[in-house]
Amino acid sequence: MPRKAKINICSKTIVSKGYEKMTDNKKLIKADNSLLTYMGRIDFSDKTRPEFYYAGSNVKMTFTGTSVSAVIKNHKYFNIQELGFVIDGKEGKVTFDKNDEDITLDIAADLEKGTHTVTLFKRQDASHYFEFVGFEIDSDGEVLENPPLPARKIECYGDSVSAGAVCEAVDFVASCDPEDHQGVYDNAWHSYAMITARNLGAQIHNIAQGGIAIFDNTGYYHAPNFIGMESVYDKLCYFPEGAKGVTPWDFDLYTPDVVLFAVGQNDPHNEGHEDFDIADPEYRAKWKNAYKNIILDLKNKYPNATFVLLLTVLCHGEEWDKAVDEIAAELNDEKISHFMFTRTGKATPGHPRLPEQYEMAEELTAYLSNMGDKIWG
Secondary structure (H helix, E strand, O other), X not given: OOXXXXXXXXXXXEEEOOEEEOOOOEEEEEOOOOOOEEEOOEEOOOOOOOEEOOOOOEEEEEEEOOOEEEEEEEEEOOOOEEEEEEEOOEEEEEEEOOOOOEEEEEEEOOOOOOEEEEEEEEOOOOOEEEEEEEEEEEOOOOEEOOOOOOOEEEEEEEOOOOOOOOOOOHHHOOOOOOOOOOOOOOOHXXXXXXXXXXXXXXXXXXXEOOOOOOOOOOOOOOOOOOOOHHHOOOEOOOOOOOOOOOOEOOHXXXXXXXXXXXXXXXXXXXXXXXXXXOOOHHHHHHHHHHHHHHHHHHHXXXXXXXXXEOOOOEOOOXXXXXHHHXXXXXXXXXXXXXXXXXXXXXXXXXXXXXXXXXXXXXXXXXXXXXXXXXXXX
């Protein structure tokens, strides 16, 4: 049976483990309430205001009552700001434009009396980050214990495709992206990586950022001072504009069974200069060496993990796939493999939309399933 959180009532204020009375008919379930469940690479240095940086990071609550809202403090950099939610299995989003102050985002009202489950998740990547203050529920509502997080764990390192960028622009399947879309079609919940995790009953930390390449000063992320995965993979906050600046990640906090590494599609871009050519022997060797250094460092941190190297169905030159194949062969480790989708590099000149994300997830799910239970700790 779910365990009910105890509430101590004193006058008009409810003060106890993670509760605070907001109004006569609402109360705040604070972010440090022990019955909330978090998933993702999240900053808990202030447990009362955890900071969400990465696309797909989420918090889940099971509760009783007829309404639920989220209280956050948002920090915007660009694009229209949206957060996603799933309430009793139904997905939605909330759009907002207030920043740098605590705001309340209505998620659901007029719910049937009874038990409900809500998950709040970050739809977009580094267009913003936010502090999570808590959930508001009815004053007579209760927070119940969530089911435990899955034992299986996945970690994904990727770019905009892994972050679910522009995936909801379903009128543009197999086409270039709509102009000036301002991030409203982004939805990390439906990235192939997160779908695969759900298919396999696994947790996931999705370390994905649109435009990112292996090297700093290449790709498209964080112009004009481009930041690459070589400077991101071991970070918690990975952009210098954060209130705390760039912060390191403690790898002891999460040990995945499976690591997906899907970086390379933005790497030709060399701002203001001729694109990098992976067919050039000198550049190819340099790029492969940097890629391998990241994998070897992660392998040292996760010695028992299964690593899957891949690129996605977004159009790119096949020489990049050949280079990744060479990396897997040169690392010569039975737990490191190169996986290719049926349409790797051939499906779309724009970002994969929902049908293509689910196509990739289906194939990747099958690939990992065929490895058997031995890959899961």
